[in-house]
Amino acid sequence: MTDASYPDELRYHEAHDWVRIDGDIATFGITWYAQDTLGEVVYYSPPAVGAAITKDGDYGELESTKAVSGLVAPLSGEVVEVNDGLEGSESTINDDPYGEGWLIKVRMSDPAEADALMDAASYQAFVDEL
Amino acid sequence: MQPDGLRRTPLYDRHIAAGARIVPFAGWAMPVQYEGIIPEHRAVRTAAGVFDVSHMGQLELRGPRTLEYLQWMLSNDLQRIAAGHAQYTLLLNDRGAPVDDLIAYRWADDHLLLVVNASRVDPDRDRVQAELPDGVMLTDRSAELAMLALQGPQSLELVDLPELPPFGFTESEVCGVSAIVARTGYTGEPGVELIVDNGSAGKLWDALVGAGAVPCGLGARDTLRLEVCYPLYGNDLSEQRTALEAGLGWVCPLDDKDFAGAAALREQRERGGYDRLVAFTMEERGIPRPGMAVLPAGEVTSGTMSPSLNVGIGMAYVPEDVAGTGTEITIDVRGRQLAARVARKPLYVKERV
Numbered sequence: 001m002t003d004a005s006y007p008d009e010l011r012y013h014e015a016h017d018w019v020r021i022d023g024d025i026a027t028f029g030i031t032w033y034a035q036d037t038l039g040e041v042v043y044y045s046p047p048a049v050g051a052a053i054t055k056d057g058d059y060g061e062l063e064s065t066k067a068v069s070g071l072v073a074p075l076s077g078e079v080v081e082v083n084d085g086l087e088g089s090e091s092t093i094n095d096d097p098y099g100e101g102w103l104i105k106v107r108m109s110d111p112a113e114a115d116a117l118m119d120a121a122s123y124q125a126f127v128d129e130l
Numbered sequence: 131m132q133p134d135g136l137r138r139t140p141l142y143d144r145h146i147a148a149g150a151r152i153v154p155f156a157g158w159a160m161p162v163q164y165e166g167i168i169p170e171h172r173a174v175r176t177a178a179g180v181f182d183v184s185h186m187g188q189l190e191l192r193g194p195r196t197l198e199y200l201q202w203m204l205s206n207d208l209q210r211i212a213a214g215h216a217q218y219t220l221l222l223n224d225r226g227a228p229v230d231d232l233i234a235y236r237w238a239d240d241h242l243l244l245v246v247n248a249s250r251v252d253p254d255r256d257r258v259q260a261e262l263p264d265g266v267m268l269t270d271r272s273a274e275l276a277m278l279a280l281q282g283p284q285s286l287e288l289v290d291l292p293e294l295p296p297f298g299f300t301e302s303e304v305c306g307v308s309a310i311v312a313r314t315g316y317t318g319e320p321g322v323e324l325i326v327d328n329g330s331a332g333k334l335w336d337a338l339v340g341a342g343a344v345p346c347g348l349g350a351r352d353t354l355r356l357e358v359c360y361p362l363y364g365n366d367l368s369e370q371r372t373a374l375e376a377g378l379g380w381v382c383p384l385d386d387k388d389f390a391g392a393a394a395l396r397e398q399r400e401r402g403g404y405d406r407l408v409a410f411t412m413e414e415r416g417i418p419r420p421g422m423a424v425l426p427a428g429e430v431t432s433g434t435m436s437p438s439l440n441v442g443i444g445m446a447y448v449p450e451d452v453a454g455t456g457t458e459i460t461i462d463v464r465g466r467q468l469a470a471r472v473a474r475k476p477l478y479v480k481e482r483v
Contacts, residue, residue: 039166043435045417048465060464061417066166067349068417068435 004032007098011114012123013074015056018098021114026075029102030062030093033127038064041090046082046104053079053106055113060103062093075113077106134159139184140276140331148345155348156249158185163347171353171437173344174317178282180343181351183323184331187251187272189244189258195265197239203258204234205373205389206381213238216297216312219381221246221257222391226372226398229257231363233314235299243310245277245325247363261390276331280338281321281346281354288341291322305337316351318358318476353434356443357478359409365420366407366431366445374398375447377407377475406453407431409477410461412442413469418461424448425460425467438478448472 010018016034020027035041043063053059053073060071082104086092093101108114118126132138136159145152150161161182163170173179191200201208206219213236221229230250235243246254251272258268280288292302292311299312310325326334339345352362361367361376373382374395382389384396398404405428412418418433424446433444444461452459457472 043415045415045463046466051465058464063417063435064166064168066168067163068167 006120008120011117015072017074019074026106035094039066041093051079077108081105140328141182161347163349164345167349168437170346170350174282178285178343179346180338181279184276185248187246190269193266226391226394227369230254278324281315281317281319285321307334317354359475405447408472409475410470411473416463416468417442418444423462
């Protein structure tokens with residue numbers, strides 16, 4: 001388990017997802033706060049490559065030893081890659097939530113949606129209020 | 131009613147203090163989980179848990195023709211139970227589809243209590259009122275009564291409870307509180323449901339939690355009931371699907387009595403070829419959810435990851451020729467076609483010790 005951190009280069013959604021934007025491709029994952037709240041992740045149910053996902057909509061599920069939690073899409077687009085490396089080693093999501101624990105990559109359909117997301121300082125303030 | 135438009139049970143402040151996550155459910159602010167769905171689920175399967183189900187409705191009928199009227203208005207045969215016993219039954223519309231599924235408590239021939247789903251109190255009351263004969267009085271007691279469900283293999287030894295057979299009920303003092311105690315539940319475990327005045331709910335809750343019952347939310351209630359394939363109104367039951375489609379023919383004795391909605395069911399039985407509500411288990415890792423498509427045909431109405439079986443489980447309406455136990459089906463989980471198999475109900479069967 002790592003210490004709490006919210007990297008500056010990421011954008012954040014209030015459902016505790018992060019986004020890394022590189023051109024028209026956005027990588028999604030869950031934040032340190034999300035994985036800490038969920039506890040040890042034991043199962044990841046990703047969408048299919050090619051599936052269309054919608055901002056604020058459900059795109060997958062994580063199951064931990066405590067709960068099953070829906071994954072909320074921070075942006076809209078088409079799934080271009082799923083992190084298959086997590087299968088059988090889902091606790092990577094706990095150990096490295098911003099690195100090897102990424103969940104999917106999406107080709108954004110409306111990059112302007114990212115303007116509505118929080119920066120690291122805003123998200124940190126948001127989490128401090130919870 | 132609160133500023134958020136949601137009603138609160140008498141236990142709301144206790145839920146907040148216990149750190150529950152609160153969600154809107156049928157117009158009520160209800161705890162979905164405290165510690166977590168999985169530990170709460172396990173507590174009920176292995177020890178004892180307590181649920182606040184005060185959102186549920188209670189309709190009381192009194193008067194000399196009460197039994198006769200409900201024998202017509204409800205599908206199941208109230209003559210199969212004696213006074214002091216409760217029965218699972220349906221209130222059907224004219225098309226044979228449930229307005230609600232409920233428990234009828236037979237106090238006496240002139241006095242029955244119906245415990246109904248929170249989301250269905252108004253339609254139920256309207257339906258029962260519509261044909262109410264002279265000599266029967268209907269009172270909606272939902273607002274004044276609270277209800278706690280104490281469930282789990284250790285639940286009957288946790289505090290002093292009256293000895294009752296399954297589905298038996300009586301009035302009794304429990305933890306110093308006057309309660310209707312019924313050997314009923316929605317988890318597939320032994321247990322009781324306790325109906326008390328709103329003002330007594332806090333004292334009873336504190337006593338049960340103090341005796342070791344784990345506070346459990348609606349999340350665990352859903353995973354527990356789905357493992358034993360109890361249908362949930364609004365998911366698996368609706369006014370668009372008949373009792374026969376829902377697999378509830380066993381509470382519709384069509385050959386033994388007449389009742390509201392029976393004509394439509396007899397006609398459907400005669401005609402055949404209708405969809406069935408089946409239970410299924412995933413053969414691949416994945417979690418089915420309501421609204422997901424079933425292939426070759428059908429739709430998921432309930433789904434979850436089963437904490438007891440550690441596999442995705444669900445219920446779905448499928449065509450008759452797909453409904454047989456063992457039939458291979460496919461669930462579309464967000465664009466992934468995952469294998470599943472129709473399974474016998476209940477999906478979870480307790481090992482007999």
